[in-house]
Amino acid sequence: MRILKTVKEMQLHARKLRAAGKSIALVPTMGALHEGHLSLMRKARIDGDVLIISIYVNPIQFGAGEDYQGYPRDLEHDMQLAAGVGADIIFAPTDEQMYPAGFKTSVRVAELEQRLCGAARSGHFQGVCTVVAKLFNIIGPDYAYFGQKDAQQAQIIKRMAADLNLGVEVVVLPIVRDKDGLALSSRNSYLSPAERRAALVLYKSLQLARDLIDAGERQAEAIKQQMQGLIQSEELARLEYVSVCELENLTEVTTIQPNTLIALAVKVGQARLIDNLLLETV
Amino acid sequence: MRILKTVKEMQLHARKLRAAGKSIALVPTMGALHEGHLSLMRKARIDGDVLIISIYVNPIQFGAGEDYQGYPRDLEHDMQLAAGVGADIIFAPTDEQMYPAGFKTSVRVAELEQRLCGAARSGHFQGVCTVVAKLFNIIGPDYAYFGQKDAQQAQIIKRMAADLNLGVEVVVLPIVRDKDGLALSSRNSYLSPAERRAALVLYKSLQLARDLIDAGERQAEAIKQQMQGLIQSEELARLEYVSVCELENLTEVTTIQPNTLIALAVKVGQARLIDNLLLETV
Numbered sequence: 001m002r003i004l005k006t007v008k009e010m011q012l013h014a015r016k017l018r019a020a021g022k023s024i025a026l027v028p029t030m031g032a033l034h035e036g037h038l039s040l041m042r043k044a045r046i047d048g049d050v051l052i053i054s055i056y057v058n059p060i061q062f063g064a065g066e067d068y069q070g071y072p073r074d075l076e077h078d079m080q081l082a083a084g085v086g087a088d089i090i091f092a093p094t095d096e097q098m099y100p101a102g103f104k105t106s107v108r109v110a111e112l113e114q115r116l117c118g119a120a121r122s123g124h125f126q127g128v129c130t131v132v133a134k135l136f137n138i139i140g141p142d143y144a145y146f147g148q149k150d151a152q153q154a155q156i157i158k159r160m161a162a163d164l165n166l167g168v169e170v171v172v173l174p175i176v177r178d179k180d181g182l183a184l185s186s187r188n189s190y191l192s193p194a195e196r197r198a199a200l201v202l203y204k205s206l207q208l209a210r211d212l213i214d215a216g217e218r219q220a221e222a223i224k225q226q227m228q229g230l231i232q233s234e235e236l237a238r239l240e241y242v243s244v245c246e247l248e249n250l251t252e253v254t255t256i257q258p259n260t261l262i263a264l265a266v267k268v269g270q271a272r273l274i275d276n277l278l279l280e281t282v
Numbered sequence: 283m284r285i286l287k288t289v290k291e292m293q294l295h296a297r298k299l300r301a302a303g304k305s306i307a308l309v310p311t312m313g314a315l316h317e318g319h320l321s322l323m324r325k326a327r328i329d330g331d332v333l334i335i336s337i338y339v340n341p342i343q344f345g346a347g348e349d350y351q352g353y354p355r356d357l358e359h360d361m362q363l364a365a366g367v368g369a370d371i372i373f374a375p376t377d378e379q380m381y382p383a384g385f386k387t388s389v390r391v392a393e394l395e396q397r398l399c400g401a402a403r404s405g406h407f408q409g410v411c412t413v414v415a416k417l418f419n420i421i422g423p424d425y426a427y428f429g430q431k432d433a434q435q436a437q438i439i440k441r442m443a444a445d446l447n448l449g450v451e452v453v454v455l456p457i458v459r460d461k462d463g464l465a466l467s468s469r470n471s472y473l474s475p476a477e478r479r480a481a482l483v484l485y486k487s488l489q490l491a492r493d494l495i496d497a498g499e500r501q502a503e504a505i506k507q508q509m510q511g512l513i514q515s516e517e518l519a520r521l522e523y524v525s526v527c528e529l530e531n532l533t534e535v536t537t538i539q540p541n542t543l544i545a546l547a548v549k550v551g552q553a554r555l556i557d558n559l560l561l562e563t564v
Contacts, residue, residue: 007447011447011449018300019301019303021301102441102530102531103445104391104392104393104394104441104445105389105390105391105392105411105441105442105445105446106389106390106392107387107388107389107446108387108388108390109386109387110386110387110388111386112386129387130446133446134445134446134447137419137446137447137448137449138447159384159386159387160387163385163386163387163416164387164389164412164415164416164419165289165293165416165419165420166419167293167419248384
């Protein structure tokens with residue numbers, strides 16, 4: 001496994017791989033790898049001739065007052081985990097490599113960037129799109145892997161890749177959960193034991209939605225109210241939003257239908273947590 | 283010479299060329315080709331193994347009330363001219379190919395997009411960046427050619443290509459002028475004979491600036507005032523702006539120095555015309 005730290009090295013190396021006819025599978029991450037990331041890497045390892053993991057805590061996707069400074073960083077441990085799933089290359093650039101002096105360009109996906117998490121995290125998805133467009137251009141992957149936990153991010157990146165003709169297949173894989181149901185997230189490390197228990201309310205509220213739908217409920221508003229009630233009953237949780245929307249455009253729906261996404265964001269202590277349930281069929 | 287009309291055909295063809303080790307030189311145009319475009323193509327023909335010309339009147343770079351509908355279009359004649367300089371491929375996509383239903387993505391270069399023409403043409407450079415990013419991604423050129431007449435566009439595209447790691451060398455070539463000095467432009471076709479004579483005032487005002495500088499003038503404001511006076515003396519001309527700025531960031535300067543750009547936009551009849559003078563040394 002090689003570690004590359006400059007854009008130029010990564011570009012040259014990727015160009016050689018492509019010239020040799022190798023297919024490239026990329027898993028873009030901010031490090032602090034967990035089983036969710038590893039599930040992406042295992043699939044990517046199968047799909048591509050070469051598996052590249054990018055590890056970069058992207059400053060421009062964090063807003064003022066968000067957790068950029070405190071975001072967990074442990075490159076040594078991340079590299080062990082990546083080696084364990086057979087990664088070929090780690091691309092771990094510095095900020096100076098990614099955003100040299102004079103940098104002025106941004107990539108946005110209108111409408112989608114405003115919805116769900118976009119309402120409270122102004123500029124976040126612009127930062128995500130910009131860094132992912134750069135990574136795609138530097139590496140030129142055939143496949144790139146994202147987790148369904150960040151459902152909005154996945155939709156936005158799919159849209160961007162199609163709109164800008166980035167020539168990459170964006171693959172979205174299921175949420176990986178702890179035994180008790182909590183969706184894995186690098187930000188779970190912020191939780192105290194009591195907060196960790198409280199954080200379960202995200203999953204429980206999605207289970208409640210699932211139960212209501214299984215029992216025949218189809219009204220989005222009724223489901224939202226039940227979920228909100230459950231979350232508000234958890235003292236350590238502060239609800240940011242519950243959304244019942246259609247997957248592609250993330251617009252709210254009034255009635256549950258195939259490809260409805262139920263998504264929520266909840267603050268627990270210092271952690272802003274998200275989770276969702278995709279109803280592919282109803 | 284082949285003509286390709288779909289994104290998929292162009293992508294597949296360009297991929298084959300790159301796989302065969304061919305270098306690609308791209309000249310992106312909106313058609314209505316003139317000697318300025320041809321000068322780019324002749325250089326591109328020398329630099330690249332394969333010369334690709336894109337011809338596409340990009341709707342999203344025209345504002346409300348601008349000349350999108352009336353912009354000159356003559357694909358047959360353009361193809362003859364392109365064949366004459368040895369083009370290998372014409373890429374002439376439809377709007378449905380470039381902006382299919384659901385398109386939502388945009389690329390912007392902050393600050394630079396606001397200056398000079400950006401002040402009066404809100405959204406113009408966002409439209410330019412978005413289409414050029416798409417063309418670069420579809421074709422994957424090694425070199426791409428732009429005219430110095432659109433000095434701001436050239437700087438913005440250079441910045442975008444560097445910032446987004448597009449892996450293309452952006453080549454900017456000198457303004458081509460008619461015998462009397464008028465910068466060639468597809469929009470010159472809008473001019474009546476009287477307007478055509480009046481339009482010379484752009485070049486004359488740049489010559490005046492050149493003369494003042496040669497005589498020792500270094501104050502930007504004094505040069506601007508003289509240029510403005512000359513343009514206002516031409517009845518058929520309506521001055522939009524004169525800018526004396528530094529080339530890279532397009533910020534106004536007070537004193538002429540190396541790499542100062544003197545740029546102006548003037549309306550004559552229905553035509554909005556631009557021209558400029560780059561002072562590489564002083």
